[in-house]
Amino acid sequence: MPFPTPVPTIAARDPAPAPQRGFDRRSFLKAAGFTFAGTVLAGCEKGAVEKAIPFLVKPEEVTPGTATWYASTCGGCSAGCGILIKNRDGRPIKIEGNPAHPLSKGGLCATGQAMVLSLYDSRRLREPRISGQTAAWDAVDRTIAAKLAETRDGAKGVRILTGSGAGATTLAAIRSFSAAFPDTRHVVYEPLSIAALADAHEQCYGRRIVPHYRFDRASVIVSFDADFLGTWISPVEFTSDYRAGRSPEGPSRAMSHHVQIESRMSLTGSNADARIVVRPDSMVGLLGGLAYYVAKETGAGPAVFASPAAPSPRTASGSPDAEDAMNLLPLLARRLAAAGRKGLVVCGVNGIACQALAASINDMLGNAGVTVELERPTSSRTDNDRETQDLLAELDAGTIGMLVVHGVNPVYDHPRGGVFSAAMKKAGLTVVFAQHEDETAEHADIILPKGHPLEEWDDAEPVAGVVSVRQPAIAPFGNSRSLAECLLAWTGERTGAREAIRRAWKSAVFPRQNAEADFETFWNASVHEGYAVVDPVPSGHHSFDASVVPQLPAGDRKNPGAGADSSSGEGFMIEMYPTVALLDGRHAHNPWLQELPDPVTKVVWDNYASVSPRTGKRLAVEEGDVIRIETGVHILELPAVIQPGQHDDVISVALGYGRKGTDRFTSVGPEWFEAVPTVEPGETVGRNMAPMREIRGNYVSSYRGGVSVTRTGRVRTIASTQIHHSLHVPEHLAPKNAERRPIVQETSLAAYTESPGAGRFETHKVVSMWPDEHRFTKHRWFMSIDLTACTGCSACVVGCQAENNIPVVGKDEVYRNRELTWLRIDRYYTEEEDGVSVAHQPMLCQHCEHAPCETVCPVLATVHSEEGLNQQVYNRCVGTRYCSNNCPYKVRRFNWFDYSRGDDMGRLVLNPDVVVRERGIMEKCSFCVQRIQEGKIRAKQEGRTVKDGEISPACEQSCPAQAIVFGDLNDPASRISASRKHPRFYRVLEEIGVEPSVGYLTLVRNLPEGDGRNG
Amino acid sequence: MGAMAERYSILRRPLISGDKNFDQVTREICAPLENKSSAAWWMTFAAALAMLAAGMIAVGYQLKTGIGTWGLNNTVGWAFDITNFVFWIGIGHAGTLISAILFLFNQKWRTSVNRSAEAMTLFAVMCAGLFPIIHMGRPWLAFWVIPYPNMRGPLWVNFRSPLVWDMFAIGTYFTVSLVFWYVGLIPDLATIRDRATSRIKRALTGFFSFGWDGSNITWLRYETIYLLLAGLATPLVVSVHTIVSWDFATSVIPGWHTTILPPYFVAGAVFSGFAMVLTLMLIVRKVLHFEDYITLHHIGAMSKIIIATGGMVALAYATEFFVALYSGNDYERFTFVNRALGPYAWAYWIMVGCNVAVPQFLWSKKVRSNVTMVFILSLLINVGMWFERFVIITISLTRDYLPASWADYSPTTIEIATLVGSFGLFFALFLLFARFLPMIAIGEVKGVLGYGKQPEGGRR
DSSP states (O other): OOOOOOOOOOHHHOOOOOOOOOOOHHHHHHHHHHHHHHHHHHHHHHHHHOOOOOOOOOOOOOOOOOOEEEEOOOOTTOOOOEEEEEEEETTEEEEEEOOOTTTTTTTOOOHHHHHHHTTOOTTSSSEEEEEEEOOOHHHHHHHHHHHHHHHHHOOOOOEEEEEEEEOOOHHHHHHHHHHSSSSEEEEOOSSSOOOHHHHHHHHHHHSSSEEEEEEOOOOOEEESOTTTTTTSHHHHHHHHHHHHHHHHTTTTBBOOEEEEEEEEEOOOHHHHHEEEEEEEEGHHHHHHHHHHHHHHHHHSOOOGSSSSOOHHHHHHHHHHHHHHHHHHHHHHHHHHHHHGGGGEEEEEEOOOOHHHHHHHHHHHOBBTTTEEEESOOTTTTOOOOHHHHHHHHHHHHHOOEEEESSSSSSHSTTTHHHHHHHHHSSSSEEEEEEEEEOOTGGGOSSSEEOTTTTSSOOOEEEEETEHHHOOOOOOSSOOOOOOOHHHHHHHHHOOHHHHHHHHIIIIIIIOOOSSOOOOHHHHHHHHHHHHHOOOOOOOOSSSOGGGGGGGGGGGSSSSTTSSTTTOSSSSSSEEEEBBBBTBBTTTTTOHHHSSSSSTTOOOOOOEEEEHHHHHHHTOOOOTTTTEEEEOSOOOOOEEEOTTTTTTTTEEEEEESSSSSTTTGGGGGGGTTTTTOOOOOOTTOOOOOOOOGGGEETTTSSSSSEEEEEEEEEOOOEEEOOOOOOBBBGGGGGTTTTTTTTTTTEEEEEHHHHHOOTTTTOOOOOOOOOOOOOOOOSSEEEEEEOOOOOOOOOOOOHHHHHTTTTTOOOHHHHTTTOOOSSSEEEEEEEEETTTEEEEEEEEEEEOTTTTHHHHHHHHOOEEEETTTSOEEEEEEOOOOOOOHHHTTTTTEEEOOOOOOOOTTOOOOOOOOOOOOOOOOOEOOOSSSOOOHHHHHHHHHHHTTSSOOTTTHHHHHHHHHHHOOOOETTTTTTTTTHHHHOOOOTOOOOGGGGGOOOOOEEOOOOOOOOOOOOOOO | HHHHHHHOOSSOSSSSSSSHHHHHHHHHHHHHSSOOOOOOHHHHHHHHHHHHHHHHHHHHHHHHHHHGSSSSOOOOOOOOOHHHHHHHHHHHHHHIIIIIIHHHTTTTGGGGTHHHHHHHHHHHHHHHHHHHHSSSSSSSGGGSSOOOOOTTTOOOTTOOOOOOHHHHHHHHHHHHHHHHHHHHHHHHHHHHHHHHOHHHHHHHHHHHHHOOOOOOHHHHHHHHHHHHHHHHHHHHHHHHHHHHHHHHHTSSSSOOOOTTHHHHHHHHHHHHHHHHHHHHHHHHHHHOOTTTTOOOOHHHHHHHHHHHHHHHHHHHHHHHHHHHHOOOOOOHHHHHHHHSSSSHHHHHHHHHIIIIIIGGGGSHHHHHHHHHHHHHHHHHHHHHHHHHEEEEIHHHHHHHOOOOOOOOOOOHHHHHHHHHHHHHHHHHHHHHHHHHSSSHHHHHHTTTTTTTSGGGGGOO
């Protein structure tokens, strides 16, 4: 094991040693000896080392073998989580959550962590291009300046189209650009739009804001199709808060009750205590009904709900399932009313009526300032669907002189992308900043390389009052310039990106705080910490305007199930959703994310049509059967996946697939004659669903009705990491009383309150014949995973992959059940009469004390350490796979081929502390032994013992829910020692006597009496 | 007792039919060695070589590309490879049993088949031995499982691993079987030497027959050492397959972790070994015209052993199932129900059909005396015994403890070609053996020529 941190010797700590005079005999012999040995060793090298040139002048900060950490802001989505970038030898190799960050609190999602790999994407654009020809920035600036002058003179407009989350600097630059070119507008386009949420608040509260939701303070959460643990607004922060509000422990047992109303099985729904499964077009009726009942319960509601014209339970009827759901509303309303200020209703439907109703319920609950923070809004989200539509019209009308597109890809992900690409041509000049030559960029006149978030200066204000800096962790690979820098340059101002951000902060951020008097100190502290907490700009909203509610578009509110919009009608509905990994498709070039099993379906490398088991049976469709989906406008063929918990009328398909350029992944995975390429040459990974989305009442809607589905009779391979999805063994094979395996042990909050051992399966006494050979006198590493906290978000999976140099293996290998990830999340459905409940169980090497793998290895390639680790000695392994066969947990991973770790550039992401494994050997979770060593060495250097929590494996570090606790069982004060003694603690397959060093805390669901779990 | 000496036995039927004298025996058995090879031999040899070539290409490709060219996966780490290994080891059991145990029990009928059965053992063990080597992820490091003085500090093999025991068991078995077979071959090599027409042949057989002179003292010493070796080889018949079964029995996987496995495997091995001996002998007696030497009596005797061992195997199946259901171990119970009714039930029922039902036909004397029928039945038993190993090894792995890690298995072309190749190797070696060495122990057969015909029933 290479030691990441060199232990300084006494000499190094002392002041400079006395200089030696001359060169004595001993020194000569030493030098000669080393030279000789060095020459001989160099001769032993297998291949010639080319271009390994040492630093002539060692850069400051870079010490070979030592990591440098930089605080920054994640650019994976607009949530703007705080990150720490780990640099080794001058290159970023890992992104971790910043534990000090007030919002994300140390966790980071799978997408955010995978961003480090996209930095080394060799297909990223490097140079500006004018009409396809590589050009210098000078030429670009000249062309644009000329065009801008022409635009201004021709009284045409300039439009800047960006995604959400632009920080103070970019906004300042846009402002000063607008000053120079008067008809300039900044249009914010977000493919996963929540524009209706903002617009509803504009109508109800007079300000276009997205409130900051506080799931940690909620005791009852009712979510209408908001996948807030997966993809909605700020999943990392929400996961952390959600967990904080759901502890079954303590005298108060402050565990929130979470009801998810949705039509597909989302990650959030899979964690809900109760799910109500309805068609997406029933949402507005249900919200109206809930508002009606909440008004009745609280008595505080606007009078409008008392009037007969108001939304009421009647308006939601139309489909039988909505009827069922409607019957649950009084109970739900009672619970919300009882929770009062601690009740929270969130709504993920991008429709103004839904959002206004949700806001009205929140207002009736009086939760403003508690679970819904209006004065501290989510300032990163300024999505505006209407303005995007207007822009399209303007472009079409030919009134736009110049269009600047930065970091968004509307041609691909806008429902009217095709129209957009045609309209773009009508602008005088289109300038697109893009990382790849994507769907939008290929239609541009000028393509400018957009820097990766790890190589750019930028800033963000995810929530009002939390400002954060994004600093480059490496010099840009390409010749890129930030948007702010460009805009300033085009107004004739040459300012570097860093200077621009400093200036913006000095004028717009620095005055919002009193803690520091000196800007330099404030700036340095902010860059060092990665964020600063300042006073939020007052949002200036007024109190809830109830008069809005009756004015909601009638068709949208009333009779939602019966012909009010195109969504209704016979047949199926299709629902499009973003995935946890790819979101809207912006990460489609990232192989880690493409191969990340979907947290719910566990499928990789494809999108597919999820159908309910009943519908599957009705259509005689099984997993992998290709079905034809016809909307009247579009025809699409997709393989089916049978999804428990899905509405029978709804087919759901992921967005973000079918991206241009993903045919590059045809070469992913081993090459041999029976191998099936991950992507057929010339095809893309999955199909693009964006055009299937509908624009309904100015908003991009995620669903569409009137869809017919037919079987094609063809079959397409679906690569999933699980083939059996239940804890129950197949019915016809089940021995009596052993239908369900005690792998996941779960209980309800009520039962747990009554008896701490609730839900635990009885274990019999394990008689051991093992000699007491492991004494563990120093450390005894141990891990526990709280199944109540784990949401299955899969952040740990990517964290592990990044830390441990785990290659992607391709679709065919996953299909053959040869995924290499050391940590997997097992997902089990339990189908009950009243619905489906889901359990997520992270499964990794259990580091058994009596490890079955260790006894069977003929060559001692897997052995126990004196600290309780089950170690795999790669260079000793001959690859009999006996250890894996004998592993009850099947967590060992085999290198079936020499898996490629990407091209030369892709390999720069490798962690130098972890060996890259060759083919034919076994590997598995090491408890991040390199991180354990690093922590031990640091403690030793500082002359102390290891502190609890100081050593943290990548999975524990990345977990937004802090579900994983790792530590030393020999330290009685450690968190893990407490966890080990916890009444909820159990170990999987304890009865076979392997004494695992990983335990789980039982899954507790908050199921109040009288609740059903619908569909 | 003089009158008795004149009487012919009515209890013992002759082992060798036809009224043969010593010279005739020598000529007939040496005929395949001294005549030109028949067209049939060439054709079968070419077919065997083609199969071998297919296997070699497959293995070469696998070594070059990676073990991923097999259908294995994270859950099913062993399938065709170890199934084939155990299958071939099982085949190899009949040889030693026939030559050593039947020798000790003074079963004279063994003399007609022991040479071939022993050769079969050697070739089967060679085939078996290939699989543990090529199934490794890094076969070029296979020697690491051998404890030899090395420069890697205290690094040694893991004596707790059944794979290390396997290596010793199979190594010992192969060595002893080879020596036993070779020692038995010495008198016949001398016969060939004496009949040789070419100088090379004479020199070679002369060298390998150690200057055999056929004197009484040589015979005496020969028989002493043969008896000793038989004694030495006998425990190996039991030990090898017992140890092979420990690969599974000492594990924690339901369906593998079973104490019944050692006797079950040994019985199965003898069962499959005799089936294979029958398969080969029936071809040999036909092609090489050894009907007088391998008579219906021999076939009947071997059939009876098959009935007996088949019964043991059936008992083992039933016991295993009963114990699983009776154990109260839910995983174990599921594993067995899954074998019989799960996705691989077809494999289980092939196994039961071929190993339990098929041998029952042999109770009928009519069937036993119908060479074609016996041949077909023996083939079916071979198939059944291959599936037995597949059922135990693969099906157990596909559905183990955690439902999330369940996986299916299907072989790739490479695996099938490798299995075909192992048969190619086996047949090629056997055909070469038939061409260059006496298939029947001439010296021993001469000793039983008078069995059932001569005074005292020929028992001298």
